[in-house]
Amino acid sequence: EADIYQTPRYLVIGTGKKITLECSQTMGHDKMYWYQQDPGMELHLIHYSYGVNSTEKGDLSSESTVSRIRTEHFPLTLESARPSHTSQYLCATAGVNTEAFFGQGTRLTVV
Amino acid sequence: AQKITQTQPGMFVQEKEAVTLDCTYDTSDQSYGLFWYKQPSSGEMIFLIYQGSYDEQNATEGRYSLNFQKARKSANLVISASQLGDSAMYFCAIASGGSYIPTFGRGTSLIVHP
Numbered sequence: 001e002a003d004i005y006q007t008p009r010y011l012v013i014g015t016g017k018k019i020t021l022e023c024s025q026t027m028g029h030d031k032m033y034w035y036q037q038d039p040g041m042e043l044h045l046i047h048y049s050y051g052v053n054s055t056e057k058g059d060l061s062s063e064s065t066v067s068r069i070r071t072e073h074f075p076l077t078l079e080s081a082r083p084s085h086t087s088q089y090l091c092a093t094a095g096v097n098t099e100a101f102f103g104q105g106t107r108l109t110v111v
Numbered sequence: 112a113q114k115i116t117q118t119q120p121g122m123f124v125q126e127k128e129a130v131t132l133d134c135t136y137d138t139s140d141q142s143y144g145l146f147w148y149k150q151p152s153s154g155e156m157i158f159l160i161y162q163g164s165y166d167e168q169n170a171t172e173g174r175y176s177l178n179f180q181k182a183r184k185s186a187n188l189v190i191s192a193s194q195l196g197d198s199a200m201y202f203c204a205i206a207s208g209g210s211y212i213p214t215f216g217r218g219t220s221l222i223v224h225p
Binding site for chain 1: 146148153154155156157200204212215217218220
């Protein structure tokens, strides 16, 4: 039974479209993360949050933006999708000094 | 700064045998956590096992154990009695310092042969 949810699971969208990837958790954790992962490659941190109204950019530069208006919700938005944004996006949450729990991921294809 | 190195891009093992996946790490913090995740072809990241830097015993979770050698900065994952369902990518990760944000290695692809 998942405690962190990502939607959609798969998304194919045209260049220039605005998209929002949803991530919600029911674990009550303050920390939430977004990672980007190309197939068979390592995970790169693109955004993180320590709590409501807290958002920071990660190690990998990304054109996406995030918001954290509620503890349980951490959506990621691309204002204008491009083929270079094609990747898997993984959302995660963690407690204080605990392991990170991941959602199922969103596989984004921009055509 | 923290870093994970996984030097085995791919590993093959016979069903029912044991396999060791290598992981070395680097961090300037004295307090840190080491994690292993499994990623099947479906893409989700499944947490397997955790080792704290101050833990004196090697962590074990069922068929998974972590061979923690602090002086060598290594945290190898041992899977005993491999099963066909163990075929997947395996990622080692470290979290340390005040932020405690996980940094992942490049992963190792494990294929279990019948």
